[in-house]
Amino acid sequence: MASAAAVTSLADEVQCPICQGTLRTPVTIDCGHNFCRSCLTRYCETRGPDLGQPPTCPVCKDPFRPGSLRPNWQLAGVVHSVERLQLASAPGLGGEVVCQEHGERVYFFCEDDEAQLCVLCREAGAHGAHTLRFLEAAAAPYREQIERCLKCLRKEREELQEIQSREKKRIQVLLTQVSTKRQQVTSEFARLARCLEEQQSTLLGQLESLEEDILTQREELEALLAGEIRRFNALVEELEEKKERPPERLLTDVRSTLIRCETRKCRKPAAVSPELGQRIRDLPRQALPLQRGVKLFLEKLCFALDYEPAHVSLDPRTSHPKLLLSEDHQRAQFSYKWQNSPDSSQRFDRATCVLAHDGFLGGRHTWVVSVDLAPGGSCTLGVVSEDVPRKGELRLRPEEGVWAVRLAWGFVSALGAFPVRLALEEPPQQVRVSLDYEVGWVSFTNAVTHEPIHTFTASFTHKVFPFFGLWGRRSSFRLGS
Structure with missing residues (x-):
């Protein structure tokens, strides 16, 4: 079987110079060049007669006589053989596209009708004024468009896959949290049940003892x-x-009888002991420890079901040189005197801020900050994305990866493009910061009165760190639980 390269070479030799397609009903002119009869006829109609001169060969420009066209039957046989070789050497032999009207293999594509044509369709004349191209040439621009579409689709698919992976991880974290909370609830209620049983046994014992004394x-x-x-x-x-009795009998020993009655001594028993009544009245006091225990249990249970207490400590590598950190890294105080802190890419150089040592990539966490501000001082609390700039100006807004509130001059503001002053009953001295990574909440509440302060909503994709800013001489804050 002929190789694909040889078949291609033969196909190039039997192409019409005018239509660039395989010769159909080939004819030879005076100079010896061969053309499709229909192609040369249309060529002659547009040349020569209008100029009063014989047409010239489209290849060599030699003049020829339109009436001297000679059919080249030998070349027609070669063309037929080449077509058979092309069919035999085609990769999809038996699966090639065939014209339904003529049963011939499709070679051309009509741009105007978006139709695939065989040679006979092309010669029929219905597409004579249309733009015809070989299939591969017509497919090339569409391949480019498809490649561009594929590039966009693959990119969007990757984004969707990233979202799928991220959300899958978040859902798994939520399921893990549910399992953990279920264990906590089971454990806490089992402990409460044991405590209630002990308290019940104690109270019933006291009631039983009291009942025995009363009986x-x-x-x-x-x-x-x-x-x-x-x-x-x-x-x-x-x-x-x-x-x-009759008088004589009544008077017998009547005086002794009356004396015994008049001198009788009635032993009246004492009233029921007041101590028993007091013990009954004191019984509710015996249940006060139980009441306090149940209240404490409920508070701890609600807290355990809500957030995990975070063990937060300040990271001295990030601290601005004007912040003095305690040795246990639980307290920071503002100072106008710069500390001898080595410069690094992690340290804030303009914003007087410091981050916590550890960040979070998931879960529900909470920590308390006790604020002590001097007149004119301020304290900023919240969380920031790990990629916030440490050098130069730090824009405190969610769009820049900062979700924070600021305490200053007796009021609290939620920081954004335009800070919003929050209406609170009283300025908090202790602020509880709570982070729900999966849901995307950063909440602030008064840790003493439990009054809500503000809640940010976000979609976290990077690690976030507890964030603290401080300004004002003698102003400080301390971390709590």
Whole structure:
């Protein structure tokens, strides 16, 4: 079988110089060049007659006589053989596109009708005034467009895959949090159940002891009263019987009987011990520890279900030279005197700020900051993205990766392109900062009164760090839990 290169070389030899396609009904003119009969006929119609001169060969420009066109049957046979070789050597032999009308292989593409044509379709004349190209030439610009579309689609697909991966991780984090919270709830309620059982046993024991003491007093009281009642019943019966006697019998020993009645001694029992009543009244006080324990349990449970306490410490590598950090890295104080701090890419050089040592890439975390501001001082609290600029001006706004509030001059402002002063009942001395990475919340509340201060919403994609800014002589802040 002929090689693809040989077939291509033969195909080039049987191309029409006018249409650049394979020769169809080839004819030879006086100079010996060959053309498609239809192509040369149209060529002659547009040349020669209008000028009063014979047309010239499209290849060598020699004049020829339009009436001297000679069919080249031998070349037509070669063309047919070449077409058969092309079909035989085609990679998709048996799967090539064939014209449904003529059964011939498709070689051309009509740009106007967007139709694929075989040689006979092209010769039919219906597409004579249309733009025709070989299939590969017509496909080339579309390949370029497809490549551009593929490039855009692949890029968007990568973005979607990144979003899918990120959101998948976030969902997994949320599921892990749910599992952790379930374990916390189970553990805390089991502990509460044990505590309640102990308290119940204690209170029931006290009630049982109190009941036994009350029953003992009741038995003693009833025994005493029963004896006295029997004695009085005997005296009453004796006097009633003596009263009914005739005079001679009534006067017998009447004085001794009356003396015994008049000199009787009634042993009246003491009232129920007041101590028993007091013990009953004191019983609710025995439940006060339980009440405080349940309240503490609920507070701890709500806190545990809400956020994980973050162990935050200040990073001296990021601290501005005007901030004095304590040895335990839990406190910072502003000073106009610059510290001898080595310069580095991590250190703030204009904004008097400092970051926490560790950042967060997920989860729900909370920490408390106690603020002590001197007159004219200010303190900025929040979180920042790890890629915020450390050198030069730092724009404190969410668009720059900073979600923070500022305490200054007795009020609090949410920082953004335009700071917004927040209406609060009282300026907080302790601020709780809470971060929910997956949901995208940065919340601030008064750690003492639990009054909400402000909440930012965001979509975190990088690690974020607790952020602290300070200004004003003798102003300071301290980290809490």
